[in-house]
Amino acid sequence: MLSCESVAEQLGIEVRKHKALxxxxxDHHPSLSFFGNNRERWNCFVCNKGGSAIDFVTERMESNFVEACQWLCKKFGIPIENYYHAKNSIKEVCIKKKLKSEKTEKPFSKNVAQWILDNNSLTEKGKEFLFGKRFLNNEVIKQLNIxxxxxxxxxxxxxxxxxDSNTLQDSGFITATNGKLYFCLFTPCLIFPYYDERTDLIGMxxxxxxxxxxxxxxQFISAQKTRLFNLPVLNTMKSGEDLYISEGVTDCLALLSTGKKAVAIPGARxxxxxxxxxxxxYKLHMYPDRDKAGREACVNLRRFFINHYAMFKEEQLPEEVKDYSEYYITTHGIQEG
Structure with missing residues (x-):
């Protein structure tokens, strides 16, 4: 089978130690890995895309299956049946980046984001969702500045x-249509701030x-969905302590409300x-959601941490609940009742 590393290099991608951006x-740190005896498979542990050399070409060149096969045959000298009929249709497909981040995503505006946090509090709708429906701990919500x-x-x-208008539009929070300014996030909504270990605001x-x-x-502001939620918790921990990884912020809030130390991946993929x-x-734990995406997230996290010699344990939820939030609501609601 074709080496995906060789295919990547033909497509202008720099490969180092079987990894690439x-x-x-x-992607600022290589998350795309090549594996197999001949590096014939590839997988990105961030976006969870992967597959064969054909899959790689279809994703990178935004081509279909036939175009990808034809391109591979031409580049690697592989004879195909009725090639003389197909060769005229073989073309160099323009390589396009799947994510046009330079054009569509702007740097995170900490000043505008901090102003939003400083000038808003929890409304009654926010309180009803967090405390009336989810039974979350008030101190946890306050500490996280939600x-x-x-x-x-x-x-x-x-x-x-x-x-000024330009500052607001560059912030990613505001868009202009027909001369009028509109908030980009659907409301009513909760706002979850993302901080790094130094407690610097890095996203929302x-x-x-x-x-x-x-x-x-x-919804995310800018590209901050590539970060973990609640990173400042690491400042309170020592090596070897238990740390829980949740799928999504709301599960993380439920874990924190039980006294567990937790961070969240923004989504299963x-x-x-x-x-x-x-x-x-740390000693890492995860309660995966009871769906395909949750199981895949747990498998990929386990693979990642095993490769880095870290302890990772999958915890089991009762069969009747779909995620840790539902489990927390069920058990806490009974206690409150």
Missing amino acids: CFMHE VSIDDSKLLVKKMVKVF QSRYLGTQKDAPRF ILPQFDLIKLKT
Whole structure:
């Protein structure tokens, strides 16, 4: 079988020690690995894409299966049946980056983000979701500086008095349409701030609380979905302590509310290796969601940490619950009742 490393190099991708920067997302540390006896397979442990040499070409060149096969045959001198009919249709497909981050994503604006946190608190809708429905610990929510926003129009009116239009649009929070400024996040929503270990604000994620069916449940500002949530907890820990990794912020909040120390990957298919490597000295645990994505996330995390000689244990949820949040609500609700 063809070496995916050789294919990658033919496509202009630099490979070092069987790894490369993933071209399908913003990648600052090599997350794309090549494996197998002939490096005939590849996989990215952040976006969870992978497969054969053909899959690699279709993803990198944004081509279909036939075009990918034809390109491989031409580049590696592989004869194919009826080649003389096919050769005229073989073309050099323009290589495109899957993620046009340089054009669509802007640097995270800490000043605007901090202003939003400083000028908002938990609304009644936010409190109802966190405490009325989820039974989460009030001190945990306060320590994480979680706020909520109900009225985006009022918020924009306040923001334009503090920041100029260009600053707001460059921040990623505001967009302009027909000369009017609009908040980019669907409201009402919760705002989850992301901090690094130094407690510097590095990103934000929203959780929609409304009833609009086509509204995304979660939204990120800039490319901050490539980071772990609640990294400052590492400052309170010693090597060998138990640390839980959850799939998503709400599961993390439930774990923290039980007194466990926890961080969160933003989603089942988002594994930020840059931050995950910082966890290898702890005893790691995970309650995977009871779905395909949750199981895959757990498998990929276990593989990542085994490769870095770290302890990782899969914990089991009761069969009747789908995730740790539901388990927490069930058990805590009974205690409260």
